[in-house]
Amino acid sequence: MAQAFTGGFRVAQTKLAISRLLPESEAASALESAQVVALAILVREQMSQGEFAGHYRPFAQVLPGPGYEPPPAIDRQIALFMEFLPTLDGDSKLEVMAVAKALSEPPKPPTPAIATSAVPSPGVTTPQAGSGVPAMYAAAWKLAIDTAHSSGRTISFRAAQDLAEQAAPHDGSGIVGTAGVAAGGIFMRDLLPIEQVLLLYEPFAAAFPYESLL
Numbered sequence: 001m002a003q004a005f006t007g008g009f010r011v012a013q014t015k016l017a018i019s020r021l022l023p024e025s026e027a028a029s030a031l032e033s034a035q036v037v038a039l040a041i042l043v044r045e046q047m048s049q050g051e052f053a054g055h056y057r058p059f060a061q062v063l064p065g066p067g068y069e070p071p072p073a074i075d076r077q078i079a080l081f082m083e084f085l086p087t088l089d090g091d092s093k094l095e096v097m098a099v100a101k102a103l104s105e106p107p108k109p110p111t112p113a114i115a116t117s118a119v120p121s122p123g124v125t126t127p128q129a130g131s132g133v134p135a136m137y138a139a140a141w142k143l144a145i146d147t148a149h150s151s152g153r154t155i156s157f158r159a160a161q162d163l164a165e166q167a168a169p170h171d172g173s174g175i176v177g178t179a180g181v182a183a184g185g186i187f188m189r190d191l192l193p194i195e196q197v198l199l200l201y202e203p204f205a206a207a208f209p210y211e212s213l214l
Helices: 009-019 024-042 049-059 074-087 090-104 133-150 154-167 175-187 194-204
Strands: none
Touching: 009 024, 024 049, 074 154, 074 175, 090 133, 090 175, 090 194, 133 154, 133 175, 133 194, 154 175, 175 194
């Protein structure tokens, strides 16, 4: 049964249908995502609700999965998030710090070895400025701020951000600002694409997955 989701005529049909709607560069990722979700459905009795929700996440808004329940009020999600923040400790805290640092520091272009000519080596490309996950993270935060302003929610948006920053560990770990960003993303959940909300929440995804706030 697992092979039916990863090859054969059925997958070819699905790939063709997806490629009609998406560019080729995105169609491959969409097909892989659909296969992961199909396999998760197949074995969902062996998974916890949170694990299954995480695998099914790409399709949750388009086609609610088995046992789907609408998310609670935004205020409740933010309150749960702030309850979790003081519990960060040990490996979970270290991982939040590591991810937060990686997202706050844009990747540096590779430093070439001894240059022998002005012509770049074949197959070597220099990353474009503003590319990569840190840039996406910054762009998602800018979108959240702009959306808060345009929707007239600026004051409440800032309040949610401030409360999360107060609840975060103030020990020089660098989590404070990241917690405010995550809370801001949660607060704008109903106006932002879900992938943007999840990107803003990413530093905390391993410590307490977004599904744990539902």
